[in-house]
Amino acid sequence: MRTIVILHCELNGLYDCEGNAIGLAAAKAGLPVRWSAMEGICFFKNRIEFVRIKKGESKMEDMAIYFEQQTKLEYPERFIGHRIIFKSNKIIKYLYNLLRLRILTLKDFDFYYR
Numbered sequence: 001m002r003t004i005v006i007l008h009c010e011l012n013g014l015y016d017c018e019g020n021a022i023g024l025a026a027a028k029a030g031l032p033v034r035w036s037a038m039e040g041i042c043f044f045k046n047r048i049e050f051v052r053i054k055k056g057e058s059k060m061e062d063m064a065i066y067f068e069q070q071t072k073l074e075y076p077e078r079f080i081g082h083r084i085i086f087k088s089n090k091i092i093k094y095l096y097n098l099l100r101l102r103i104l105t106l107k108d109f110d111f112y113y114r
Helices: 002-011 018-028 046-055 060-074 080-106 109-113
Strands: none
Touching (some): 002 080
């Protein structure tokens, strides 16, 4: 079941969707959804923060340090050769996974494509 949901999500452009699949399954099963924060854990996700800033629930000045740290982690400074190799590998992995996804989903064509 888990694999089917993940393949379906990836086929429709949703990547890294394990949490979404688990949440949907839990909601469908009637389990309660909790929106509480965990004490002592600081959670930062840039997309969520941008929405919160847009709604006025957060301030960019307060979160600027987190955005800077995330940028340094996600986009470290590299030499041009390393960047070219990294980008090439990323494209090759994407194309490989896309081809693999298409082959796996063709086994059950009616479910995934109709």
